Amino acid sequence: MSISRRVFVKSGGLALVSFGLDPLFVARAAFSSYEPLPPHAACCRPVLVCLFQRGAVDGLNMIVPHGDPIYYQERPRIAVPEKDVLDLDGYFGLHPGLAALKPLWEAKTLAAIHAIGSPDATRSHFDAQDYMESGTPGMKATPDGWLNRYCQHDREHQDTPFRAVAFGPQLPRILAGTAPSLAIDDLQAFGLRAPQPAARDRLTRAFEELYAGSATGLLSTSSREAFDAVQMLKRLDPGQYRPANGADYPRGRLGKALLEIAQLIKADIGLQVAFADVTGWDTHVNQGATEGQLAGRLSELGEALAAFTRDVGERMRDVVVLTMSEFGRTVRENGSSGTDHGHATAMLVLGGPVNGGRVLGKWPGLDPAQRFEGRDVAVTTDFRDLFAELLARHLGARDLSAIFPGFVADSERFPGAIRG
Amino acid sequence: MKNRVVWRSLVVVGACLPLVGAQHAAPPQSAMPGAALTPQDSALHALNRLAYGPRPGDVPRVAAEGVMRWIDRQLSPDGIDDDRLAERERRFDILRYDRGDLAAMYTAAQRERRERKLAAGQTADGSDSAGAQHAAPLPKQADPMIPKSNRLANEFADLAVVRAALSERQLYEVMVDFWTNHFNVYFAKGADRFLTPDYIEHTIRPRAMGKFQDLLIATARSPAMLFYLDNWESVAPGTSPPFPLSARRRGGQGVRPVPKGINENYARELLELHTLGVDGGYTQQDVIDVARIFTGWSIERPQQGGDFEFHDWAHDRGEKLVLGVRFEGGHDMDEGIRLLKLLANHPATMHHVSRKLCQRFVNDDPPDGCVDDAVAAWKHSSGDMGEVLRAIFHGPDFWAAANVRAKVKTPLEFVVSAARAVAAEPDTSPRLAQVVARLGEPLYLHVAPDGYPEREAAWVNSGALLDRMNAAVALASGKLPGVTVVLDSIVSAGDPDQLIGAVNEKILSGTMSENTKQVLRRELAGIGDPAQARALAVGLAIGGPEFQRQ
Numbered sequence: 001m002s003i004s005r006r007v008f009v010k011s012g013g014l015a016l017v018s019f020g021l022d023p024l025f026v027a028r029a030a031f032s033s034y035e036p037l038p039p040h041a042a043c044c045r046p047v048l049v050c051l052f053q054r055g056a057v058d059g060l061n062m063i064v065p066h067g068d069p070i071y072y073q074e075r076p077r078i079a080v081p082e083k084d085v086l087d088l089d090g091y092f093g094l095h096p097g098l099a100a101l102k103p104l105w106e107a108k109t110l111a112a113i114h115a116i117g118s119p120d121a122t123r124s125h126f127d128a129q130d131y132m133e134s135g136t137p138g139m140k141a142t143p144d145g146w147l148n149r150y151c152q153h154d155r156e157h158q159d160t161p162f163r164a165v166a167f168g169p170q171l172p173r174i175l176a177g178t179a180p181s182l183a184i185d186d187l188q189a190f191g192l193r194a195p196q197p198a199a200r201d202r203l204t205r206a207f208e209e210l211y212a213g214s215a216t217g218l219l220s221t222s223s224r225e226a227f228d229a230v231q232m233l234k235r236l237d238p239g240q241y242r243p244a245n246g247a248d249y250p251r252g253r254l255g256k257a258l259l260e261i262a263q264l265i266k267a268d269i270g271l272q273v274a275f276a277d278v279t280g281w282d283t284h285v286n287q288g289a290t291e292g293q294l295a296g297r298l299s300e301l302g303e304a305l306a307a308f309t310r311d312v313g314e315r316m317r318d319v320v321v322l323t324m325s326e327f328g329r330t331v332r333e334n335g336s337s338g339t340d341h342g343h344a345t346a347m348l349v350l351g352g353p354v355n356g357g358r359v360l361g362k363w364p365g366l367d368p369a370q371r372f373e374g375r376d377v378a379v380t381t382d383f384r385d386l387f388a389e390l391l392a393r394h395l396g397a398r399d400l401s402a403i404f405p406g407f408v409a410d411s412e413r414f415p416g417a418i419r420g
Numbered sequence: 421m422k423n424r425v426v427w428r429s430l431v432v433v434g435a436c437l438p439l440v441g442a443q444h445a446a447p448p449q450s451a452m453p454g455a456a457l458t459p460q461d462s463a464l465h466a467l468n469r470l471a472y473g474p475r476p477g478d479v480p481r482v483a484a485e486g487v488m489r490w491i492d493r494q495l496s497p498d499g500i501d502d503d504r505l506a507e508r509e510r511r512f513d514i515l516r517y518d519r520g521d522l523a524a525m526y527t528a529a530q531r532e533r534r535e536r537k538l539a540a541g542q543t544a545d546g547s548d549s550a551g552a553q554h555a556a557p558l559p560k561q562a563d564p565m566i567p568k569s570n571r572l573a574n575e576f577a578d579l580a581v582v583r584a585a586l587s588e589r590q591l592y593e594v595m596v597d598f599w600t601n602h603f604n605v606y607f608a609k610g611a612d613r614f615l616t617p618d619y620i621e622h623t624i625r626p627r628a629m630g631k632f633q634d635l636l637i638a639t640a641r642s643p644a645m646l647f648y649l650d651n652w653e654s655v656a657p658g659t660s661p662p663f664p665l666s667a668r669r670r671g672g673q674g675v676r677p678v679p680k681g682i683n684e685n686y687a688r689e690l691l692e693l694h695t696l697g698v699d700g701g702y703t704q705q706d707v708i709d710v711a712r713i714f715t716g717w718s719i720e721r722p723q724q725g726g727d728f729e730f731h732d733w734a735h736d737r738g739e740k741l742v743l744g745v746r747f748e749g750g751h752d753m754d755e756g757i758r759l760l761k762l763l764a765n766h767p768a769t770m771h772h773v774s775r776k777l778c779q780r781f782v783n784d785d786p787p788d789g790c791v792d793d794a795v796a797a798w799k800h801s802s803g804d805m806g807e808v809l810r811a812i813f814h815g816p817d818f819w820a821a822a823n824v825r826a827k828v829k830t831p832l833e834f835v836v837s838a839a840r841a842v843a844a845e846p847d848t849s850p851r852l853a854q855v856v857a858r859l860g861e862p863l864y865l866h867v868a869p870d871g872y873p874e875r876e877a878a879w880v881n882s883g884a885l886l887d888r889m890n891a892a893v894a895l896a897s898g899k900l901p902g903v904t905v906v907l908d909s910i911v912s913a914g915d916p917d918q919l920i921g922a923v924n925e926k927i928l929s930g931t932m933s934e935n936t937k938q939v940l941r942r943e944l945a946g947i948g949d950p951a952q953a954r955a956l957a958v959g960l961a962i963g964g965p966e967f968q969r970q
Contacts, residue, residue, distance in 0.1 A: 126606075126867045126868050126869075127685075129867075140698070140868075161882065171860070176878070180881075182881070182883050183884070184883060185883075190883070192886065194893075202943070206960055207889050207960065207963060207964070209935070209939045210936055210960060210963075210964040211964070213935030213936070213939065214964070214965045215965035216965075217828075218876055219828060219880060219965055219968055219969075222880050222885050223882070225882040229882060230886070285534070
């Protein structure tokens with residue numbers, strides 16, 4: 001039944017294409033030619049997990065330049081004291097909230113990129129997030145996100161409904177576009193809801209047939225993606241999932257999202273790009289130092305990532321996790337023991353393929369003369385250099401110019417996050 | 421099955437060809453419902469596009485009145501009696517507060533928040549709040565104002581759904597949604613928590629069917645927009661507020677530093693999104709000079725009510741040049757008003773906004789003929805939206821077979837049309853607004869200034885489609901708290917064929933496909949309880965593919 005339905009929709013799609021109708025549908029129809037994967041065919045494909053720290057994380061208190069006295073001069077109340085910093089290389093150190101990540105650093109599967117950010121000077125959250133997700137800083141009109149454009153241009157990958165998944169109630173800008181992608185708020189609740197499993201199956205089948213029989217255009221392709229996903233999830237039975245190796249995820253949205261990502265990776269159902277938000281980084285007031293607001297957010301992040309790594313286990317050799325944030329924060333603390341919107345920040349990459357145990361990127365220093373507009377850490381690595389490297393060296397993307405229009409990707413400028 | 425798809429697309433292509441030809445031959449005012457559409461079809465099409473879908477009985481009612489006459493009445497909303505909605509609106513607390521009340525609530529909450537944060541910082545380390553964050557299922561909101569402001573925000577979102585569902589002035593409500601989206605603000609950005617309700621009630625709604633120029637000027641001086649796009653803090657470089665204000669600011673704790681220069685945010689979006697469009701032919705220097713013109717357009721402090729306030733000390737007194745037009749310095753606010761009038765009547769603006777209207781009402785890929793008709797009407801009427809809309813609805817593109825059922829309902833359109841299809845009675849609880857949010861487009865919460873896109877790719881995706889099906893089943897079986905549905909008056913329980921016939925006629929206005937009938941027949945066969953069978957049939961119909969289109 002499901003095979004014949006696929007064939008039917010596929011040929012229906014081609015028939016419409018040949019009449020030149022509905023360009024959006026045509027774009028989606030190009031992705032409709034996949035067949036269900038044989039068991040384990042998706043095993044060992046590289047996976048990229050992106051976490052967006054919305055609100056602009058203070059890179060200077062996440063990866064602390066404790067070797068620079070200016071850091072302590074500028075932040076009398078919120079600097080992380082030397083004794084509390086987890087030293088990495090004699091100059092930089094981890095915020096103690098990230099202690100759970102220290103073993104990954106020792107194992108050389110964790111790297112940080114400092115002084116990374118956007119070439120655009122905006123300090124507006126929504127503009128800067130928009131640019132980081134569209135991958136086109138300064139250009140508002142870009143209709144899709146760079147992760148979606150990657151999926152559009154790399155067609156070698158055998159599509160499954162779970163190729164690109166955002167964990168949250170809405171599809172984020174970074175995954176918006178013509179390549180199919182899922183937004184899943186709760187893996188267990190994904191699909192039709194009914195009190196009993198039998199009623200649920202029946203309702204699912206009824207809707208599936210309604211859409212298979214009469215839906216047209218984008219409704220047809222999207223509904224087919226939906227029911228394929230529901231079928232695959234049913235086999236997966238997410239309610240029964242138990243993390244491996246004693247991994248203990250922190251409670252909260254991030255822990256839940258990473259647990260579900262780990263589950264999909266291990267289920268080998270073709271997950272290639274995963275995305276989740278982590279909120280709470282806009283620390284204008286009382287951000288704290290060793291402990292406090294930011295420390296709480298960082299320890300949740302660190303523990304969640306450590307649990308994820310433990311849970312995914314062996315498969316981490318194929319997985320890279322990237323943290324990103326729209327910009328950094330002012331070098332100097334403000335009058336409310338917090339920091340205001342700045343420019344460059346720090347990002348983390350971790351996973352088997354990572355060239356870990358080092359802080360990458362050119363460090364511009366904190367001297368006022370070196371700062372951006374006299375106040376913020378200057379950007380020395382365009383975020384697209386890092387994103388492009390992960391796409392090219394980890395996921396195997398070939399055509400970076402289509403993914404980052406207007407940007408000439410040059411491997412000479414890649415920060416070196418992936419082992420050569 | 422395969423053959424049927426091919427055959428259908430042939431019919432669509434074939435049917436639209438003669439009309440495409442006719443579009444150029446016939447003057448727009450003579451265009452009426454195309455010969456291809458029956459009076460019922462035309463009534464359904466108009467109700468899908470000018471309204472949030474038909475309620476039971478609406479299609480025959482509009483067909484009997486004459487669809488063009490009904491459209492004319494919708495174009496003059498003041499002449500339509502709307503007492504039932506007015507009665508319902510009285511239940512909404514939010515409408516009892518004016519901007520001053522909401523501002524006072526906001527500042528009180530802010531003060532409380534600041535004190536709490538300072539207290540937390542002084543006592544220990546704030547680790548308890550971080551711990552709570554760690555344990556809570558959702559990121560903890562530190563703002564004590566959140567419960568109250570969230571309640572009001574939810575209630576306000578629900579008010580939009582209730583108005584769309586219940587108002588007799590349907591086209592007017594559609595236009596309110598259109599302009600709210602075109603002149604987007606973000607409810608959750610700081611002061612916009614208290615400024616947005618005032619913005620919708622007093623800036624957008626009174627002008628939704630008036631002249632574009634009036635609406636543009638009203639949004640430009642609205643505190644909600646001034647705050648959202650940062651113009652309130654845009655000042656000529658080197659200027660500073662007169663003594664008492666600056667002293668107060670310096671003394672205040674945790675108060676932002678006094679702004680130091682121009683902020684281009686509003687200027688850029690005014691040109692790119694509100695008026696000329698991204699290809700409207702302006703330069704970065706134009707953006708800068710527009711920003712200079714609007715220096716000083718600001719807001720009173722919330723304690724004083726948060727109304728619009730012009731700060732002459734902050735205004736750039738130099739000469740400006742925008743789109744080649746010289747603006748002599750020293751004319752304060754008049755420069756901005758003059759600029760807004762220039763932009764409102766600029767050909768690029770007419771084209772950009774007309775195109776969006778044609779997207780909303782005709783097709784995601786708007787036909788050039790529709791845009792041309794709308795622009796022509798804009799010129800004749802100096803941007804009277806009633807006349808622009810009239811031209812669209814009288815144009816051949818609106819009625820072309822290729823554009824009928826060519827659009828997929830947005831989340832708001834889906835939820836409201838579903839509620840209308842079953843004559844649901846929503847109360848003031850935010851359940852329907854929450855469904856709209858779950859389907860991907862929460863009201864007043866689009867963060868970027870472009871508003872929600874007018875193209876289906878933005879809201880049609882697999883997860884959201886499954887949620888539509890779930891919402892349909894919940895609505896039909898009366899399981900959405902706060903929404904009363906009595907199916908008895910719409911579809912009487914009967915044998916499966918009668919039931920399917922009734923659902924097709926009342927809920928789907930006769931658009932049910934053979935496939936849907938077959939699936940329903942089979943699903944209903946095993947169900948003994950007539951009420952359960954009816955709920956299932958209605959749920960499948962509303963969650964099914966026919967109902968997603970308009």
